Amino acid sequence: MTxxxxxxxxxxxxxxxxxxxxxxxxxxxxxxxxxxxxxxTARRRNVSExxxxxxxxxxxxxxxxxxxxxxxxxxxxxxxxxxIRNFITAIAEGDxxxxxxxxxENSLLPAVxxxxxxxxxxxQETCTVGxxxxxxxxxxxxxxxxxxxADLEKNGxxxxxxxxxxxxxxxxxxxxxxxxxxxxxxxxxxxxxxxFEAFHKPGGVMVYGIPxxxxxxxxxxxxxxxxEQMGVQIVTNFIVGRTRTIDQLMNEDGFDAVYIGVGAGxxxxxxxxxxxLVGVYSANEYLTRANLMKAYDFGSGADTPIAASxxxxxxxxxxxxxxxxxxxxxxxxxxxxxxxxxTEKEMPARVEEVHHAKEEGIxxxxxQSPKRILGDEDxxxxxxxxxxxxxxxxxxxxxxxxxxxxxxxxxxDVDTVIISIGNHANPLMRQTTPELDFNKWGNIVVDDNxxxxxxxxxxxxxxxxxxxxxxxxxxxxxxxxxxxxxxxADK
Amino acid sequence: MSHKIVRKRQLGENVFWAQVEAxxxxxARKPGQFIILSIDNDYSERIPLTIAGADPxxxxxxxxxxxxxxxxxxxxxxxxxxxxxxxxxxxxxxTHIENFGTxxxxxxxxxGAPLLPIATALKEVGNKVLTILGFRSKDLLILEExxxxxxxxxxxxxxxxxxxxxxxxxxxxxxxxxxxxxxDKAFVIGPTIMMKFCCETTRPFEVPTEVSLNTIMIDGxxxxxxxxxxxxxxxxxxxxxxPEFDGHEVNFDLMMKRMTAYKHQETTxxxxxxxxxxxxxxxx
Numbered sequence: 161m162t163x164x165x166x167x168x169x170x171x172x173x174x175x176x177x178x179x180x181x182x183x184x185x186x187x188x189x190x191x192x193x194x195x196x197x198x199x200x201t202a203r204r205r206n207v208s209e210x211x212x213x214x215x216x217x218x219x220x221x222x223x224x225x226x227x228x229x230x231x232x233x234x235x236x237x238x239x240x241x242x243x244i245r246n247f248i249t250a251i252a253e254g255d256x257x258x259x260x261x262x263x264x265e266n267s268l269l270p271a272v273x274x275x276x277x278x279x280x281x282x283x284q285e286t287c288t289v290g291x292x293x294x295x296x297x298x299x300x301x302x303x304x305x306x307x308x309x310a311d312l313e314k315n316g317x318x319x320x321x322x323x324x325x326x327x328x329x330x331x332x333x334x335x336x337x338x339x340x341x342x343x344x345x346x347x348x349x350x351x352x353x354x355x356f357e358a359f360h361k362p363g364g365v366m367v368y369g370i371p372x373x374x375x376x377x378x379x380x381x382x383x384x385x386x387x388e389q390m391g392v393q394i395v396t397n398f399i400v401g402r403t404r405t406i407d408q409l410m411n412e413d414g415f416d417a418v419y420i421g422v423g424a425g426x427x428x429x430x431x432x433x434x435x436x437l438v439g440v441y442s443a444n445e446y447l448t449r450a451n452l453m454k455a456y457d458f459g460s461g462a463d464t465p466i467a468a469s470x471x472x473x474x475x476x477x478x479x480x481x482x483x484x485x486x487x488x489x490x491x492x493x494x495x496x497x498x499x500x501x502x503t504e505k506e507m508p509a510r511v512e513e514v515h516h517a518k519e520e521g522i523x524x525x526x527x528q529s530p531k532r533i534l535g536d537e538d539x540x541x542x543x544x545x546x547x548x549x550x551x552x553x554x555x556x557x558x559x560x561x562x563x564x565x566x567x568x569x570x571x572x573d574v575d576t577v578i579i580s581i582g583n584h585a586n587p588l589m590r591q592t593t594p595e596l597d598f599n600k601w602g603n604i605v606v607d608d609n610x611x612x613x614x615x616x617x618x619x620x621x622x623x624x625x626x627x628x629x630x631x632x633x634x635x636x637x638x639x640x641x642x643x644x645x646x647x648x649a650d651k
Numbered sequence: 652m653s654h655k656i657v658r659k660r661q662l663g664e665n666v667f668w669a670q671v672e673a674x675x676x677x678x679a680r681k682p683g684q685f686i687i688l689s690i691d692n693d694y695s696e697r698i699p700l701t702i703a704g705a706d707p708x709x710x711x712x713x714x715x716x717x718x719x720x721x722x723x724x725x726x727x728x729x730x731x732x733x734x735x736x737x738x739x740x741x742x743x744x745x746t747h748i749e750n751f752g753t754x755x756x757x758x759x760x761x762x763g764a765p766l767l768p769i770a771t772a773l774k775e776v777g778n779k780v781l782t783i784l785g786f787r788s789k790d791l792l793i794l795e796e797x798x799x800x801x802x803x804x805x806x807x808x809x810x811x812x813x814x815x816x817x818x819x820x821x822x823x824x825x826x827x828x829x830x831x832x833x834x835d836k837a838f839v840i841g842p843t844i845m846m847k848f849c850c851e852t853t854r855p856f857e858v859p860t861e862v863s864l865n866t867i868m869i870d871g872x873x874x875x876x877x878x879x880x881x882x883x884x885x886x887x888x889x890x891x892x893x894p895e896f897d898g899h900e901v902n903f904d905l906m907m908k909r910m911t912a913y914k915h916q917e918t919t920x921x922x923x924x925x926x927x928x929x930x931x932x933x934x935x
Contacts, residue, residue, distance in 0.1 A: 358872050360689060360697075360737040368874075397739035399872060403675050427876040429886055436881050436905050438912045445875035453869065454694060458916060459923075463696035463721060464869075465916035539908040586873045587891050591744070 223252035233286035274307025319389035323350035336364020338421035338621035345641035401592030420619035425586025434533030439541035443580035469576035476580035477507035501529035610640035653734035674710030683746030701765030715764035759841020789814035847903035862898035
């Protein structure tokens with residue numbers, strides 16, 4: 161449809177609405193709005209954002225698709241309980257400022273979450289429109305609408321107001337999504353808040369892990385700037401546990417409460433032969449070199465190198481695997497294979513990321529898994545040997561268990577292997593904080609309010625949950641500061 | 652917070668020493684730990700350097716480094732009063748210090764720098780400390796006096812015989828292992844190849860040997876896994892599991908290969924930087 165057609169359709173819908181004649185069938189008739197995207201061939205050679213955001217007309221039409229269900233099933237799927245239908249109504253009405261302020265009641269990072277949250281398994285999964293079409297991709301694009309209003313405000317947003325000073329000090333460990341939200345929520349309550357970041361730049365996984373083409377760094381920086389405008393202090397190059405322990409922060413440096421949001425860490429490897437060969441990376445390392453350290457500019461400014469790969473195998477089926485594979489393409493790889501031991505249906509990655517990866521020419525090797533990695537005489541990767549699998553009975557996770565087919569070994573010639581099969585809990589906190597209780601996997605044990613076994617210390621995100629996505633981290637990022645605020649109010 | 656270089660000296664043709672402002676690290680650091688620094692924020696690489704010493708009262712740490720590539724050369728070109736953008740630490744597990752009895756400490760080249768605080772701490776808790784320091788030649792000699800002050804016995808070797816005994820460190824190490832009683836423990840820090848051969852020397856004598864590994868790192872906090880080495884056949888992360896390991900279990904051959912992963916790029920970067928240095932020279 162042309163822009164004029166769209167404008168006409170919108171006008172008709174609005175007129176009907178005004179007349180009280182807008183029926184659900186009119187809303188169902190509005191086509192789901194496709195996200196404008198950078199051309200797949202062009203974007204293989206740049207790091208600019210792939211999804212370019214709705215136009216105003218698209219956003220308003222998409223908003224008109226929302227049925228305004230009284231039961232709001234979408235909100236039940238939202239970890240931070242955004243008043244979704246209200247913000248969508250405001251978009252339909254063209255009142256974007258109001259829309260954004262509704263979102264901001266519950267979410268501080270709409271520009272980030274609109275982009276990287278897995279809405280198809282959260283708010284959009286339960287959307288009535290999607291259910292009606294028996295297709296979650298037909299649900300109202302809540303995430304894209306959230307992004308639309310968030311992007312309009314770029315640089316112009318006022319920092320949230322801060323309550324009068326309480327005289328209490330809060331330390332936030334980690335400046336990833338969970339830490340940012342916890343810092344904002346405790347600062348809003350009037351506490352003196354300091355965020356400690358181990359890296360030289362704040363933002364956590366949003367700056368070292370998620371690539372520019374999916375989440376521009378400038379957006380993350382705006383969120384950090386907002387925190388600073390609110391009076392939050394951000395200290396980089398500070399490794400809590402090593403530079404100062406939690407005990408020192410609380411008993412010598414005057415902090416009354418602590419939030420631990422240090423993220424996952426410690427990348428998992430498969431335990432197969434050849435994983436220490438030159439050219440085998442964890443996805444964390446590969447992405448950190450490419451993103452945070454800007455290795456794509458090696459030779460024209462950046463000091464940090466990265467393999468000049470021609471043929472790359474990425475092992476895993478999650479969002480991080482897609483990020484690594486798509487980064488390899490942009491760094492000039494001619495062939496990128498994604499090796500996953502189940503089928504596409506079981507892939508934990510977002511459908512959108514899988515789709516983008518395929519469009520960019522990544523070759524999917526499903527129902528296959530590496531048996532070993534082979535090296536040349538210099539111990540550099542030369543091939544990966546895989547086994548074929550078939551799906552058997554469902555396992556504990558409800559997904560059908562992949563079973564190796566005996567004798568099905570075959571080799572793929574590659575020069576680089578990127579392992580992206582998840583993370584173990586980072587041992588740093590455990591090594592340095594004997595006062596905390598950990599479970600057998602090394603994750604911090606917390607109660608329903610995210611409170612740990614240590615007085616005044618709360619924790620959330622991947623160090624508690626195991627590796628997850630941005631939004632569950634943020635869910636706990638809200639529960640924990642609420643717990644901290646209550647704790648400090650009583651103290 | 653930036654980190655000012657308070658004092659700086661050149662110890663040898665390619666070896667430099669500096670005191671750098673880092674008050675919290677100076678307070679927290681223990682023998683065996685290291686820092687990661689980057690010179691500037693945006694494009695600089697992060698490199699691990701061991702902490703050679705610290706003065707908590709003055710809030711400074713001591714670094715000793717060898718000019719081997721672009722970043723170490725850039726650092727060597729900085730002057731007193733200049734500031735390093737990022738210094739984070741202390742990282743890694745501190746050395747386990749106890750009274751083992753007799754310990755032999757072996758330092759190769761600038762490996763002596765991280766070895767000194769360890770040997771000092773071992774001496775302080777009552778060990779008999781035998782030190783072997785090895786250098787390629789006399790002009791690379793460092794820290795002889797400092798080690799003499801804390802060692803019960805000090806042997807200096809040079810490859811070319813220009814100072815001390817003309818030998819590789821493994822020679823006196825073997826002799827010490829042959830003594831009766833043999834040493835109770837060995838600590839070895841130096842180039843990977845030297846650590847490997849020291850471990851081969853102590854192995855038949857069953858002298859437990861700690862080595863301190865200095866692999867390629869990025870974050871240094873256990874996130875990226877770039878620093879992994881095979882120890883006892885299993886992957887270990889130098890930054891959080893180490894940097895010290897049982898040297899008899901370390902797969903040194905693989906580690907040396909991994910250390911060369913970016914050799915080509917590193918050489919290119921260093922060559923470009925040196926060309927740039929020359930141009931600066933011409934302008935002046």
